Every structure is written in C-alpha cells, then in structure tokens.
Amino acid sequence: MNVRFLLVPILLPIVAGVLALLFRNRQGKACAWFCTAVTATQLAITASFFGQEWNLILPWGAFGWQFALKLTPFSNFILLAAAVFGFLICLYSAAFMNGKRFLNQYYGYFLFTLGLVNGAVLADNLIVLLFFWESLLLTLFGMIVIGHPGAFKTAVKACIISGVADLCLLVGIGMTIYLAGTMTISQIHLPVGGLNSVAFIFLMIGAMAKAGAMPFHSWIPDAAVDAPLPFMALLPGALDKLLGIYFLTRISLDIFVLTPLSWLSPLLMIIGSITILLAVMMALIQKDYKRLLSFHAISQVGYMILGIGTAVPVGIVGGLFHMINNVIYKSGLFLTGGAVEKQAGATDLAKLGGLGTRMPVTFLCFIILAASISGVPPFNGFFSKELVYDGALEAGRTWHVGWTFYAAALLGSFFTAASFLKLGHAAFLGKPNTDPAKVREAPMTMLIPMIIITALCILFGVWNALPLERLIQPILGEHRLEGHTFAGWPASMTLVILTVVVLVGAFLNHLWGAKRSGSGLGAADHIHYAPGLHPLYDRAERRLFDPYEIGLKITNGIARIAWGIDRGIDYLYDTAAVKITYALTNGIRKAHTGSLFAYLSWSLAGLILIIALILGGI
C-alpha cells in the first residue's frame, strides 16, 4: 500500500464530517447511517494497517515545518481502538439520538473528532500534534453546546479548562523543540532533570488534562448532565483517555526518559493516587446514573497515571492495559446509561429501580461491565489493576513509602465496587419507580454495541495474552521487558487474595448499608453522612472545591488589580493632566495683572539674562 494512505484515517472522517454538516435536520436518519458507514469504513482501513510501520513526510509551511506522520505499533493500537469505539458509538447513536435537534452538527463534530484524534496520534512532528490536539477544542465545544439551550455554560467550562491546559502544552512543546533542537517526535530522547523536567511538566499537564485527571476534571461531571450521552461515551469515556494516556506514555517513554528515581515519578504517582481516591469518593455519593459514571471516568485515569508514573515495566504495562480496559468498560457503562435514559426516561436514580426484569440484556451487560471496572476476576479490569498494584508496590519500595500507593489504589477499588453495587441495586433491582409497562428493552442497534463491548471485557480478561502480548508489550520493547511477559494469571497470589478480600468487604458493606437505609440508593449513606466526611461532601457538592471555580476567582482577582491599574492610569490622563494644566495656566494668568510696571520689569530682567548669557558664552 502507498504510504499516503496514512492520510486516510485523518481526511476521511474530516471530509465526511463536512458532508454530514450539509445534511438537513429532518434527514437525521440518513445522516446517521451515512456516518455509521463512514466509521465502519474507517475501522476496516485502520484494521488493514495493522502490523505496518510507515513514515510520511509532506511539506507544510515555512520555517522547516513538516507534516510528518508515523505509524508505529503504539499509534496503530490507539488508531484501531479509536476506530472500534468510533464505529460502535456511532451505531449506538443512530437509535439513541434519533429525533434530537442538530443531528447534522452532532455527526459532523463526531467525525471531526475522530479525524483529529487520528491526526494527533499519527503525528510525528510536535507542531502537527499540537495542531490536531488543540483543534479538538472546537469539537468539544460544539458537541456539548448542542446538548440543550443551557449547555453552553458547561461547554465554556470544558473549553476554558482544556484551553488553559492546551496552552501549557503549547509552551511545553515550544520548550521541548528548543531543548531537543528538532520537532520530529521520534528523534527526541531527552533525559529528565533541570529545564527538561519543566518541559516535561508542561507536556504532562496537557496529557493529564486530556485524560481528565485532577485538577482538570471538573467539566466532566457537568458534561455528563448537559451533553448528549454518546458524547460522554466517545470523548471522556474513550477517545480522551486514549489520546491523553497515549501522549503521557510517549513523553514518559521516548520523548523524555522517565526513570523510577526521578522526582517526576512520585509526582505522577501522587497525582494518580489523589485522582483515584477523591473522584471515587465523589462517585460514591452521586444520585444520578450519568454523573456517577462520570466521576469514575475521572477516578480510573488515576490508575493509569499511577501505573505509568511508576516508570517500571509492570506498572507501565498495567497502566496501558488499564487504559484500554477502561475505554472498553467505561464507554460500555455509558451506553447502558443511555439505554436506561432512552427507555426509562430518566437517569436520576431516585426515579429508577426494578429495570432488571424489563431490560435483561442491558442489565446483564451492566453486571459484567461493573464487575470489570470493580476488578472482579476474571474480567479485564481485574488483570490490569493487579499489574498496577504490582508496579505501585515496586515503586513504593524505591521511594521508601512501602505500600502507601498500593493502599490508595486498593482503597479506590473498594469504593469503586461499593458505588457500582449501589448503582446496580438502585437502577436495576428493588421496587420499580416508573410504570413498568412502559419500559422495554433497548432497540437492537443500541444493544449490539453494548454486547460487543461486554464481550470484549470477557475476552480481554480470559485471554489477556491477546491485548498484552500483541498490543501493549511491543510498545515497551524487548529492551525494557527483558523477556518478561505479563499475560496470564497475576504473579502474586497475596495481592489477589487481598483484592478478593476487599471486594467481599465492599459487598458486605453494601448489604449492611442497604439494610440500614432500606434502599439500594441509600447504601452509601453511612459513608456520605459519616461524621467528618459529611461537611466535606457538603462543600464539594456546593462546588467549593471545584478547581475551575477557584481558578475563576483567582482570575477575577487578577482582573480587579489590572482594572485598578488601568483606571489609575486613565485618571492621570483624564483628571490629573487636566488639573495640572489648569493650575499652570491659572498661575500664569494671575501673573498677568495688566500693570505696565510689572511687564516692564519682566522684560528688563529677561534682557539682563540674555546679555549675561551672551557674555558668558563669549
């Protein structure tokens, strides 16, 4: 095949996206099938790339900029994953979005997003990467804003948070190019330390914000409520994670060489651990299906960052494996949420209940997906979490903090399991709160993507050698793995036993909580209203800890100072300058008394002065 085929995964969706925008609103169905066909083609094309390694360099602008693309095993993997989820979610949207407004825009932005993500992943030039990466801001804005008339606030929030992070990425890229002396990503291999670490941090901010780690997370729960649901499955659920973690891995493995002994490694692990714990604690108390899931979309990133931050092979492999696993079950979970929303007409857990018998397929998918995210063996999430635990313990020994990071991750698993037990119980079991006759199983086009995704969870768990040995381990390369393979059953039985103990603990905790409060929804109330936690939760719910709100307050403070300086300067012109001029002219006017004697004496004094000057000059 010609190397120029590399342009197809970028151009095909973008051109098709322009065409999608040309559809009329009432042609929504046609538009949906057109886009499904495009994403299917896209999937076929990316699948055919598999195993190739290509380089494409085209001229692009002056100053030695090159439009360089490179297909590596890693980019190939991300490309394929993006195509799979693009296709499945597009297929799902056909039924879910049917009858909604701005369908042509929805599908247009959908396809643009796919093309831009592919561009960013394939880019082998930092400016090309930044170009595609930042362009995603536009589709982010577009896809949220079409949600409903009030959604613009969330769209703006998302864009400001991402825009600020992207500017940091821009600065980081500028620094990296300067430090490396080249823009070609595959030629950059910088050690960390000194100025290089500063550049790394700027790039890291960009990557983590894309993946949705704290403190760049707070738009995600808002978007869960305001944006169309497939958007959540597509971006925060799948593509954002793929792209963010892809770039984080690239900067830790090749662009910079992160070592376990660099102080950047614990920095990443701390951010990862905090993200896991705080987000999952918030997830636990949510009372809305989609909002609850969105906090998990944040929390799970913590495991990936923790894994990659360890900078040891087992942790990195675990982090990457967790990335793809999370993409699978998280987008799947969002899709079950969409099915519930579409069929039961609500996502507020207080209005749901007893859906299990009415929507058995959805319920079954939910059970398996929730078990995967909670780390129940033998589903995929279990295996990747065990690898991350292993890495966290190893890095803990390096930094003499023992099992601290491991404990954070394990505690996260406890709350994850607890919150999914609560969610499943409240939505699918218990007494129905809606008229059961009205609720039916979701249509076929929605079920198929959910079933495929659920099957992937089982496949990647039971046969984890497939993703690990085919897709993930080649990314690290033989020189790092030294013949190890991480496939198969976890190495440490102790860790497995601890995991099982924690899961059983979460189950018992749920039974006790549900019995105490009398409902599935209230199963976490004893944690929510625990002394000490309750005031914190209360403040968090009032957004007092939202970094965005805090940031805006700081910004407002800067603006006020700036305003004061500006008005102060203006006062100098408008008032002070005028007053001084008047004072001067008044002084001179008063000197003009009309007295001939005074004028004559001035003239005489002036004459004497001039003569003195002339004489002095000679």
Next chain:
Amino acid sequence: MNLNGILTLAVVVPFVGAFILPVIGRWSERLRNGLSLIFVLVSLVAAVALIPTVTAGRTLLVQWAGFNLFYADTLAVFMAFVSSLVGAIIVLYSFGYIRHYSWRNEYYFMVVLFLGSMMGIVFSRNLLILYLFWEITAIACWRLIGFFREKSYVLKADKAFLVTVFGALVMLLGFITIYHQTGSFDLGQIQETLQGQPISNLAVTLILFGILSKSATVPLHTWLPDAGVAPSPVTALLHAAVLVKIGVYVYARLFLASWTIEPVWHTIIPAIAAVSALVAAGAALLETDLKRLIAYSTISQIGFIFLGLAIGNEIGIAGGLLYILMHGIAKGGLFLCAGIIEQNTHTKDITKMGGLIATMPVTAVSFLLCAFSVMGIPPFGGFFSKYMVMTGAVTSGQIAIALTFLVGAFLTIIYLFRVFTLVFFGESKLAVRPLPAEGSPVMVFSVALLGALSILSGLFINFPSHFVQSAVQQIIWVQSAVNQILGFIP
C-alpha cells in the same frame, strides 16, 4: 507597468484619491462609495503584484529628484497587504453601516486618506516623510473618532489626538537625535553610516514613546478604549488594519529591518509588553461595554506582537509578523460584528444582551470564528502566530516574561468566551421583541468573509508562513552584521 510605478501607485492613489471623494459624493453617493473601495483595492492589488518580486529577495527604491522617497521590501509589502486587505473589507462593510448617518462625504474622505497615509508610512524611506504621514493619520483618526459630534465623543477624540501627537513629537526628537548621530534622515544612509553600530539608547527611548503611544501600550493606552465611541468600522480600522499596527510596523521597520539596538532592549520591551498584555487582558475581563472590551483585547494582543518582535530571535520575529496578519483579520471581524450588534440592539452593554444567536446566526458564528483565532486555537490562523510568539519567548530563556504571557493567553480565552456567551447565549435581556435581526447583507458578508479568512489563513498556512519567512530572512540579513560586532546571538 514597471514595479516602481506600481509601488508609487499603492501610496498615491488612495492618498490623493481621498481628496476627490467628497467632491464626487456631492454628485453621486454610489460612485463615491465605489471609488473609495477601488482606491483601497488599488493598494491591495499593488501589494499583491509586488509579492513575487520582494519574496524573491529584491527590493525597490523610488527616487524623486534624487531624493529617496519610497522603498519596498518583503516587510513593507507584507504590511501593506495586511492593511489594505482588512481596510478594503472595512470599506465594503461601511457601505451598509454608514448610510444611516450624515457626514458621509467626510467619512469616506478620512477613511481613504487614513489608509493612503498608512501606505505612505509603510513604504517611506525617509524619517521625515514617515513622520509626515504619521501625523496625517493622527488627524484622520481625530476626525473619525469624533465622527458623531457629541461633546463627550469629541473630548475622547481630542484625547486620542493629544496622546498620539505628543508621542509623535517625542519620536520626532528621537529622529533629530539620530540625525545628530548620523547626519541623515534617510533610512538607508543611516544604516550605512552606522555600519552595524546600535543607535543610541536616548534615540530608542524617544522613538519608543511614539511607537508605544500609537500602538496603545500600557501606560500610553487609555485613549484606545475611549476611541470606541467612533463608528464601528472606524474602530475596526483603528484596531485591526491601520492605527495600532503603525506602531508595531515602525518598530519592525526601524529597529529590526534598518538598524540595531542594544541587546538590553530585548528584555525591556518584552517586559513592557508583558505588563501591557496582562493589565489589558484583566481589564477586558471586567469591562461590560462591548467595544471597550474588544479594545482592551487589542491592547493585550499588541503586547504579544511586541513580545515577538522584540524578543530578539528569528521565530519570535516571524511570530510577531504573522500575528499582525492574523490579529488584523480576526480583530477586524470582531469589531465589525460588534458594529452589527450595536447598530441593531442600540446598546453596547453586554450585560443587557443575550440570546442573539437565534436571530443573528451568521454574525454569531463569524464572531466565534474570529474569537477562536484570537484565542489561538487551531486550525485558525491565530494558533500559528501565538505558537511562534510563545516559542520565541521560551527560546529566549526569559521565563518570567514567558509565564506572564501565558497568563495573558489564559485570560484571553476566558474573556472572549465570557463576551461570546453574554452576547449570544442564554436568556435575552433586551427589551425589544422580537430580537433584532441580522445587519444588512453587505455587512453580514463582510464579517463572514473575515471569519472565513480567519480559518483559511490557518488551513493554508503555507502562503502566509512563506511570506513571513521571506520578510524575516531580509531582517536577519540586516541584523547579522551587528550580531558579529556585538557577539550577541539571537
């Protein structure tokens, strides 16, 4: 026609043509409008015609009776191209805007004179000619800002006039200082006499006064927000095409493309620009008057241009020049959108607007496209210029300045989203129902054109980036002589 003739026409046609417009206007409005557009287009076409020659590395020199009058290199042609392009679109927009008001003859006279003088500044080879055209723009600007003749408006026009003319007089002192140092007002001769020696710091300080007052940089900036009382196409002209760009252009012309300055200025000027970018961006966040808000944005963005030009490395200079183009297009678009909004809603207070996207979709989308470009989001043109300027700052190693601009860039995103949502989204707070509709077709077409140019200039970055690269190469060629003498590596 020979190239020198084309160069002369680019200046003379709008400058002289402006004087016959009021005469024709008494006879036919349509002809006057058409002619004013044609005069500006002559400059545009002339600039385009000169592009192949100058980018090939040649320069043009027009002499008159042995006196060096006009000079064209890539930098000059680039600036002429930007100004006349944006200027032509603004003139086109004026057809729709200004027909509601009286004094139209004077309006077109002043606008075309303004653009003609700009061409004069851009191409002039002599400091005195440059000064002459500089002051003519101040007069045109004074008449145009006070165009609506209300007393408070006239006072604001006076303020703009006084500040810029004061700056220009100080700059003239600087020119005289240079004359003392070198014995000439001719740019080329000064360059030869100096032989790569930097000009005196006194002269730089004095000239900077003029440049900073014209380009509205803190603390000489407050006249610019006040100038928002002018008709909207005029504010667009001031902010996007002509007035504030004069300062940055003359900076590039004198201190980059002609002479050299002491390396210490590569820190001082970016530091001034950083303060300006931050203060103005902060003020923009709190301002509630639509046109004043965009004016603060201009002040802030001019800071980015100065940063690029003055930081002292190639990528920064290239970014600064590219910024002139991208900002011109996008800011012009924002002001013209503001004009449509202001004319149809009869208010400039953004807190009293809202929901206008429903009735003004084209204006809203154009506004958003231009805003994205100013924010520096790809694929808009502003992305490339912002990237290059920031990279220039990072590369210079002046981290404090780079971080200040980073904060300035954050604020840019925030205040532009704020104004966009307040004007176009949410519940409308306007008293009139139904909400005001779009402006006249020619106005809407103009803003849509600028919005489209914002995105096209980024998608087809090849052309502008090569254009700028050629200009930078000529500049670097001048600078390199000095770098060897001073041992200063950019």
